Amino acid sequence: MPSVEQTIAERVEARSDRIVETLRALVSFPSIVKSNPAEAGPGERDCQLYLQKRLTALGFTTDLWDPDGPALHAKYQGRPGANKGRTFEGRPNLGGTLKGSGGGRSIMLTGHIDVVPPGAAEHWTTDPFEPVLKNGFLHGRGTVDMKGGVACMLMAVEILKELDIPLSGDIVFTTVVDEEIGGMGSLAMVDRGFRADAGIMTEPTANQIAPLCHGILWGRIIIDGIGGHAELTPNAWYTSGPVDAVQLCRQMLDGIDILNRRWMFDPKKNHPLMDLPNQIIVTQMNAGEHPSSMAGRAEIVIDAQYLPSEKDEFGLGGKVKREIEEHVFNVCQADPYLRKHPARVEWILDADCAEVPADNPFVEVFQQAVEKANLSPVLSGFGAHSDIGLPTGLGNTPTVNFGPGDPAQAHQPNERVSVRDLVDCTKAIALAIEHWCR
Known part of the structure; x- marks a missing residue:
């Protein structure tokens, strides 16, 4: 039987x-x-x-x-x-x-x-x-x-x-x-x-x-430049502008790459059952207002991951949000314009793990x-x-x-x-x- x-x-x-x-x-x-x-x-x-x-x-x-x-x-x-x-x-x-x-x-x-x-x-x-x-x-x-x-x-x-x-x-x-x-x-x-x-x-x-x-965080990094004519010689960035938000985006994207490389070797960002370390993935970019104008504003949309061991007291990704916000702030310190006009992060979603x-x-x-x-x-x-x-x-x-x-x-x-x-x-x-x- x-x-x-x-x-x-x-x-x-x-x-x-x-x-x-x-x-x-x-x-x-x-x-x-x-x-x-x-x-x-x-x-x-x-x-x-x-x-x-x-x-x-x-x-x-x-x-x-x-x-x-x-x-x-x-x-x-x-x-x-x-x-x-x-x-x-x-x-x-x-x-x-x-x-x-x-x-x-x-x-x-x-x-x-x-x-x-x-x-x-x-x-x-x-x-x-x-x-x-x-x-x-x-x-x-x-x-x-x-x-x-x-x-x-x-x-x-x-x-x-x-x-x-x-x-x-x-x-x-x-x-x-x-x-x-x-x-x-x-x-x-x-x-x-x-x-x-x-x-x-x-x-x-x-x-x-x-x-x-994984838990996931969706966020929007907002960068405010100063719009101006794209073909004319600009004034100095730290005076009256224009300030190209697309160029500032490049600096921020480089900063995200640096953080991702750091996370690759951080034990808190790795788990033996996961194939990859936590990472910040850029999923959308929005910049510019006109083909002949420097972008006065830009947004970088990110998808960031976190592990259960990183959850905050509410069971969410608050600790990782603060880590990313601090890194964005530090990236801004390397640029004379962004030091005075820092990028800001708006959080869209926090899905737990x-x-x-x-x-x-x-x-x-x-x-x-x-x-x-x-x-x-x-x-x-x-x-x-x-x-x-x-x-x-x-x-x-x-x-x-x-x-x-x-x-x-x-x-x-x-x-x-x-x-x-x-x-x-x-x-x-x-x-x-x-x-x-x-």
């Missing part, structure tokens, strides 16, 4: 078509997150309604609600996930609970259904919201980040139900919005009371267990399940930000990242995930649920 593990593994393999069709359905909803968080993406509600229907059919008690952004901000101001200006009309969260027989450990499966815009159509070889299966890969926006993971966690539960596997612990299932612009959806989910003894967030990790993610220790009981159980699914149990770090800090810290649900797909595919045109990855991920999650909740 085959073991329970063999039975689960064989059924998952047999249901590969169903896994793919589930992901096809999810990708077909254009649940695009808008840059203005007060606007609903065109497919966010429809995607959640689809998932709610699937959960209800499995016996889950479900809760679909539009979070109250202003009330959450007032309640958690200054804490992780509390972003000002969020409204959620037409942008619902979904949660559900499937009760076990009692006395067992519970598990939460969680992910986000919002996706970033697809970008220029000419960069895609397929329609981003009409998923295409070719050469063993499903193509479409969100296949990796992260509807692939959502499909796997849903199918893991469905297959356990098909097999009538007895579980003592509850399964909690949550899908949120707003992850791509700050994580307030996950804050709303935890505030709603969804929690468990352990959790899996199915962000793409190439099917490696990642009990660690978390780490679940390797000796946590769930991590050990999950490693065993992953190994039984013929995957590597070696732990890795998730180099980008994910929402695991909110259920882990605020919700007391130690949560790890684990999901299908190459994370480098996230946000790219022609995003794709392999069917093999989807099947292996579903198998590992189903085995983890059976081991943990039995």
